[in-house]
Structures are given as C-alpha cells and as structure tokens.
Amino acid sequence: MRILVVILLSAACGVLLAGPWIDWPFPPGQIGLVLMLAAALALRRYWARRAARRGDEPGEPEREVWHGLASTSLIGAQIATALYLAGPGLALHSTQAHALGATAWTLIAGAVASWFILHRREVPRDERDLAIAARAHRLSGHVLATLVVALALLLGFTPPARLQPMSHVFLAHLLLMGLVLASLAHHALQLWGYRDDAGGREDAG
Amino acid sequence: MSASPVGNHLRRLRFDHGEMTQDALARAAGVTRQTVIALEAGRYAPSLELAFRLARVFGKRVDEVFFWRDDAAD
Numbered sequence: 652m653r654i655l656v657v658i659l660l661s662a663a664c665g666v667l668l669a670g671p672w673i674d675w676p677f678p679p680g681q682i683g684l685v686l687m688l689a690a691a692l693a694l695r696r697y698w699a700r701r702a703a704r705r706g707d708e709p710g711e712p713e714r715e716v717w718h719g720l721a722s723t724s725l726i727g728a729q730i731a732t733a734l735y736l737a738g739p740g741l742a743l744h745s746t747q748a749h750a751l752g753a754t755a756w757t758l759i760a761g762a763v764a765s766w767f768i769l770h771r772r773e774v775p776r777d778e779r780d781l782a783i784a785a786r787a788h789r790l791s792g793h794v795l796a797t798l799v800v801a802l803a804l805l806l807g808f809t810p811p812a813r814l815q816p817m818s819h820v821f822l823a824h825l826l827l828m829g830l831v832l833a834s835l836a837h838h839a840l841q842l843w844g845y846r847d848d849a850g851g852r853e854d855a856g
Numbered sequence: 857m858s859a860s861p862v863g864n865h866l867r868r869l870r871f872d873h874g875e876m877t878q879d880a881l882a883r884a885a886g887v888t889r890q891t892v893i894a895l896e897a898g899r900y901a902p903s904l905e906l907a908f909r910l911a912r913v914f915g916k917r918v919d920e921v922f923f924w925r926d927d928a929a930d
Binding site: 711779780848849 | 900906
C-alpha cells in the first residue's frame with residue numbers, strides 16, 4: 652500500500668510539473684528540485700526519529716530503493732505528461748522539447764542531490780540486499796521484455812498513416828518510457844521484497 | 857517470507873557477549889542491522905561465508921551458532 656502511495660504521489664507531482672494547469676512562479680524543474688530536497692530532508696528526519704524510538708528504520712540499501720522509486724516515478728510522470736501534451740510530432744529543436752529537457756534534467760539533478768541528503772555511508776549492500784535485488788531484477792527483466800514486445804507490436808501493426816506523424820524524438824522518448832517503467836517495477840519489486848522480508852508488516856519502510 | 861529451516865543462537869550469543877547490540881554485531885560481520893534482525897527472527901538463512909563470519913565474531917564454530925530446525929522439512 653505504502654509503495655503504491657509513494658508511486659502515485661510522486662507521479663502526481665510529475666504530472667503537475669509538466670502540465671499547463673498551474674502557472675508556476677519559477678521554472679517547473681526548479682520547483683521539482685526544491686520539492687525533492689525538502690522531501691529528502693523530511694524523510695531523513697522521519698527515519699532518524701524512527702531509529703531512535705522504535706529501531707525499525709529501513710537500512711541504507713532500502714532507503715536508496717525508496718529514493719529511486721519516488722524519483723523515477725516523478726521524473727517518469729513528468730516526461731510522459733510532457734510527451735502526451737506535445738503530441739507525436741514533437742520536434743527536437745522546439746520550445747516544447749527544450750522545456751521538457753530542461754525540466755527533466757533539473758529533476759535528475761534534484762534526484763542526485765536528494766540522494767546525497769539520504770545517503771548515510773553505512774554498509775552499502777549485504778548478501779540479503781543483493782538477494783532481494785536479484786529477485787526484483789529477474790522480474791523487472793520480464794516487465795521490460797513485455798514492454799518492448801508490446802511496443803514492437805504497436806509499431807509493427809500501426810497503419811503507416813498513423814506512424815508517419817511520430818517524430819524520432821517522440822519514438823526515442825517512448826523507448827525511454829519503457830526503461831522508466833521497468834525501473835519503476837524494479838524498485839517496487841525490491842521494496843515488496845523488503846516488506847515480505849520484514850514479515851509482511853505494513854509499516855516496512 | 858517463510859521461516860528459514862536454519863535456526864541460530866545469535867540473540868543469546870549477543871547477550872552472552874556483554875549484551876552486544878545488533879548494530880555492533882552487524883558492523884563486526886559487515887552486514888546491515890536489518891539483516892541481523894532478519895537472521896534473529898529466523899526469516900533469513902545466511903550464506904556459508906556469512907555464517908562463518910558471524911561465528912568468528914563470537915569465537916564459536918558454525919555449528920555452535922547455527923542449527924537445522926527439527927520441525928523443518930528435510
């Protein structure tokens with residue numbers, strides 16, 4: 652449940668940053684960056700409090716997965732929304748493509764900066780973390796393969812008249828979205844593994 | 857995750873060794889504290905290498921720290 656809530660909340664932020672519904676006082680990428688830093692600081696405090704009170708805070712590797720899940724969801728939703736709004740004819744040197752790129756790269760910078768806020772320089776990953784990651788990796792590989800086959804079928808069976816308006820930039824971003832979705836599945840499956848490992852308790856994380 | 861068929865005496869050994877904390881054991885064995893928690897709860901069976909490292913922390917043999925549960929299926 653918590654995994655789904657984080658995905659949906661982060662995705663909602665990404666959609667709002669990409670959409671034209673809010674007239675942001677600053678570039679949306681910068682708003683997103685500040686939001687990510689603030690969320691990382693709040694989360695670091697929350698986990699420190701949990702460590703002091705209950706001693707059931709997530710370990711370093713699990714924290715990184717939570718961070719990856721939220722960042723991937725936010726950035727993926729931002730790119731997907733911008734792509735949807737721009738349409739299949741998105742040109743490389745256009746205002747829309749430049750805005751998409753600037754926002755996405757600023758958000759990626761925010762993801763890197765917020766990782767440093769959450770990072771604690773502890774034991775990086777032990778064999779239990781690697782086992783959980785390996786299980787998730789195997790399953791997310793299937794997700795990626797399914798998405799690639801779905802995209803191949805879509806491109807193969809779409810009438811040429813409907814394919815022609817699709818620019819190479821649009822198609823490249825579609826491929827990237829496949830990677831983003833597989834990465835999201837990878838993070839979610841890892842967190843599911845940690846939750847399972849913690850005895851299935853709802854507050855794992 | 858189902859209970860591991862490999863049991864252990866880690867909790868008792870920690871207390872026998874000056875009430876060693878989970879964190880101290882984790883650092884000594886080079887794993888996260890969450891892995892020590894999972895081991896003590898019987899939810900995770902360590903690799904042979906980790907079993908040896910944990911046993912060495914307490915100066916014991918592996919079979920003095922880990923055991924096969926009688927109720928586990930063969």
